[in-house]
Amino acid sequence: MKKVRNNKLAIAVFIMPAAILFFMIIILPIVMSSYYSFLDWNGITDGEFIGFANYVELFTGDSIGFGQSAGNAFLFAGLSVFIQLPLALLLALILGRGIKGERFFVSVFFIPVLLSTTVIGQLWLKIYNPQYGIVNTFLRAVGLESWCHTWLGEQNFALMACFIPMLWQYVGYHMLLMYAGVKSQPPDIREAAKIDGATEGQLARYVTIPMLKPVLRMCLIFAVTGSLKAFDLIYVLTRGGPSHASEVPSTLMVDMIFGRNRYGIGSSIAVFIIFLCFFFAILIRRFFRTEVD
Amino acid sequence: MARYIKGSVMYLLLLIWTGINLFPIYWMFTFSLKTNPEIFGENIIGLPREWLWENYSAALDAGNIGMYFVNSAIVTFITILLTMFFSMMASYALMRMEWKGRKLSNNIFMLGLTVPIHAAILPVFILLRDLKMTNSYQALIIPYTAFALAMAIMICQSFIENIPRELEEAACIDGCGTFGIFGRIIIPLMKPAISTVSIFTFLQAWNELMFAVIFISDSQYRTLTVGIQALSGAYTTKWGPIGAALVIATFPTLILYCFMNKKIQESLLAGAIKG
Numbered sequence: 027m028k029k030v031r032n033n034k035l036a037i038a039v040f041i042m043p044a045a046i047l048f049f050m051i052i053i054l055p056i057v058m059s060s061y062y063s064f065l066d067w068n069g070i071t072d073g074e075f076i077g078f079a080n081y082v083e084l085f086t087g088d089s090i091g092f093g094q095s096a097g098n099a100f101l102f103a104g105l106s107v108f109i110q111l112p113l114a115l116l117l118a119l120i121l122g123r124g125i126k127g128e129r130f131f132v133s134v135f136f137i138p139v140l141l142s143t144t145v146i147g148q149l150w151l152k153i154y155n156p157q158y159g160i161v162n163t164f165l166r167a168v169g170l171e172s173w174c175h176t177w178l179g180e181q182n183f184a185l186m187a188c189f190i191p192m193l194w195q196y197v198g199y200h201m202l203l204m205y206a207g208v209k210s211q212p213p214d215i216r217e218a219a220k221i222d223g224a225t226e227g228q229l230a231r232y233v234t235i236p237m238l239k240p241v242l243r244m245c246l247i248f249a250v251t252g253s254l255k256a257f258d259l260i261y262v263l264t265r266g267g268p269s270h271a272s273e274v275p276s277t278l279m280v281d282m283i284f285g286r287n288r289y290g291i292g293s294s295i296a297v298f299i300i301f302l303c304f305f306f307a308i309l310i311r312r313f314f315r316t317e318v319d
Numbered sequence: 320m321a322r323y324i325k326g327s328v329m330y331l332l333l334l335i336w337t338g339i340n341l342f343p344i345y346w347m348f349t350f351s352l353k354t355n356p357e358i359f360g361e362n363i364i365g366l367p368r369e370w371l372w373e374n375y376s377a378a379l380d381a382g383n384i385g386m387y388f389v390n391s392a393i394v395t396f397i398t399i400l401l402t403m404f405f406s407m408m409a410s411y412a413l414m415r416m417e418w419k420g421r422k423l424s425n426n427i428f429m430l431g432l433t434v435p436i437h438a439a440i441l442p443v444f445i446l447l448r449d450l451k452m453t454n455s456y457q458a459l460i461i462p463y464t465a466f467a468l469a470m471a472i473m474i475c476q477s478f479i480e481n482i483p484r485e486l487e488e489a490a491c492i493d494g495c496g497t498f499g500i501f502g503r504i505i506i507p508l509m510k511p512a513i514s515t516v517s518i519f520t521f522l523q524a525w526n527e528l529m530f531a532v533i534f535i536s537d538s539q540y541r542t543l544t545v546g547i548q549a550l551s552g553a554y555t556t557k558w559g560p561i562g563a564a565l566v567i568a569t570f571p572t573l574i575l576y577c578f579m580n581k582k583i584q585e586s587l588l589a590g591a592i593k594g
Contacts, residue, residue: 027491031417036497040416041424044409044468051465052431055442062441069445117336120329127333133580134337137344140572140583142526144544145565148551149347152558158359160346194339199587206588255435258528262548276437276529283441284533293441300438307433 056300062293069289080294091270092295095278098185102192102253102274110193111245114200119230121201122208132205135198143195147262150191154178154263178264184272188260195259196252200245207241208234243314250310251303275299347569351375351562358558374559375567378550383538384564387546391568394456394542395524398463402520405464406471407509411501413472414479415487431469436462436529444533454537462530467520474519474589478512479505518575518586525572543568 063080067073084092117135121128138146153159154177162174177187211234219233235242257276260266266273266281275295283292350358351374352367362368379385412418413425443462447453482505490500528544535541541549547564554560576583 027488028417030487030491030495030497030500031415033416033497034418036501037412037416037418039498040408040412040501044405044428044472045424047405047461047465048428048431048468050446051439051443051462052434053427055439056434058442058445059438117333120333125329131333131337132584133576134340136580136584137573137576138340139587140522140576141344141569142528142544142572144526144528144547145347145568146343148547148561148565149343151551152350152561153343153346158558160363163360163363194343198340202584202588206584251433251435255437257437261528261532279437280440280529280533289441296437296441299435303435304433 059293059296059300062289063291063297065290065293067289068287069283070287073290076290080291081298083291084294084298090278090282090291091273092275092278094270095266095273095275096298098272099254099256099274101185102189102256103250105189106192106196106249106253107246110197111200111242111249113193114197114245115204115235115242117197117201118204118208119234121205122234123226132202135201137198138195139199139202141195143258144262146191146195147259151178151263154187178272179268181268181271184264184268188263188272191263192253192256192259196249200249203241203245203248204238207238211237239314243310246314247307247310250306254302254306255299347562347565350558351566353559353562355556355558371559374563377557377560378563378567382546382550382554382560382564383541384543384546384550384567386539387541387543388567390456390540390546391525391543394459394463395521397456397460398467398524399517399520401460401464402467402471403513403516406468406475406516407506407512408501409468410472410475410479411505414476415484416497428469428472431466432473436466439466440529440533443530447534453534454540456540458534458540459524459527459530459542462534463520463524463527467523470519471516474515475509475512477589478509482508514582515586515589518583521575522572522587 062073064075064077065073066076066079083090117131121131153161156162156174156176156179159177161177165171165173175183177183215233215237216229219229224232255276256274257280260272260274260277261280264272266277270278276299279292279295279299282288282295346364349365349367352370352372353362353374354371357363357368409428413421413428439462444453447458452458486504486508487500490504495503526544527542528548531542531545532548535545538546538549547561547568550564551561
């Protein structure tokens with residue numbers, strides 16, 4: 027058996043395809059992106075090494091709108107944490123109590139998660155359409171004509187208009203994670219608390235939610251990192267417009283690299299996104315230590 | 320009485336959220352079968368008066384959605400196949416074989432769970448361009464597989480963990496070599512992992528937009544997500560065919576979900592638990 031487990035040839039055959047792919051497409055590109063981020067490079071001529079100048083431009087120059095895009099991403103993260111997660115938790119707690127039609131509701135709430143963000147974006151483009159979209163049609167029908175807006179085309183509304191479909195799509199995902207967490211808790215603890223006279227509210231506050239901590243932490247990580255790297259929906263809805271009102275770092279990155287051939291500064295945005303994702307994943311893990319760690 | 324009211328409020332809340340979840344999808348299905356005047360005012364939320372299947376043929380023929388659908392299917396299918404094989408082999412080597420650097424390799428693979436695809440887009444684009452591989456199926460299959468690997472390996476490992484070592488030892492005594500054990504013992508016992516990994520990879524590859532937009536410019540290789548973007552640009556005033564395209568892009572997922580919603584939910588949970 028030992029010979030079988032030490033079979034060098036087999037090990038190489040088994041691990042190589044995955045390792046090569048992983049190295050070429052993930053490890054090497056991270057290194058390359060970091061290197062490109064120090065270049066002034068348009069992708070055609072040779073790049074010129076300029077040190078941290080790209081990063082300085084990102085954080086101090088106004089012209090490319092990076093500050094705004096980072097602010098928008100953080101706003102998305104905040105909204106996700108304070109609106110999306112509580113809503114998901116509420117639904118998970120209600121469903122986790124074992125009510126009639128539980129399976130049906132769980133399945134329905136999960137449907138938007140499965141749809142392609144492109145499809146969802148296109149669908150909401152139609153919903154928001156200024157002339158024929160159902161939002162404005164509805165507002166006109168109930169006599170609130172003055173409330174009608176070009177939702178995705180006005181600076182004041184574009185960002186919020188992008189957030190609503192995001193909320194719509196992902197509440198179901200967090201709900202499912204939390205619901206599974208609630209369901210995996212041993213029922214006798216709830217029973218015991220009930221016998222001691224705990225109301226449903228107390229039960230949630232003192233028993234269910236504290237035991238859900240590892241799941242909540244995970245949802246928090248997903249919500250924050252997901253918001254920081256959001257691309258598809260905004261790309262489909264507004265492409266970051268009007269004049270950067272709904273810009274996020276990843277749309278700006280694609281615009282810089284593939285729209286304006288500014289490979290260097292685009293790469294520095296990529297590095298910034300990678301950094302933020304790792305930073306917040308580690309921070310949240312540290313901040314909410316659980317017994318398991 | 321108070322309990323009764325509380326129960327009703329609870330159901331009301333659930334039903335409202337159900338409505339919010341389903342209404343846009345219902346609206347998508349109905350407007351894909353309507354004429355413009357109906358969509359734009361005469362009959363906004365009702366069922367279509369006449370089911371206008373022409374919208375579908377317009378999307379499929381003039382809009383090329385049929386071709387994009389086939390492209391998406393090819394890319395997704397091969398991605399699933401490769402991810403499946405590579406991750407099973409790698410997980411077996413990482414879990415059951417004995418070699419130096421095993422722990423380290425495992426940690427490096429797990430790093431892949433947190434790396435966003437943005438990290439790779441420009442270097443991979445340059446690599447593909449230098450290899451003259453943009454505008455091909457490989458241009459998408461290779462990066463999709465690479466980015467699906469971390470999660471797939473993690474899932475496969477949790478399944479391999481539960482296969483008793485004694486089975487391998489018995490097979491070894493019966494004269495099986497490493498490849499024999501892997502092929503005859505491990506793979507057949509990994510069937511549940513196959514569906515979990517496939518579901519995960521399917522959703523990722525079928526719905527991906529960023530790579531597809533950037534690596535593919537030739538309409539011949541466009542996948543559905545990019546195709547829909549192009550179609551929506553071309554048909555700004557005719558909503559019916561766009562609705563039809565959206566339905567075509569969505570229905571494989573929804574049909575799959577109808578038949579195996581429990582399995583799909585479990586798969587996505589499996590992917591999240593350790594991530």
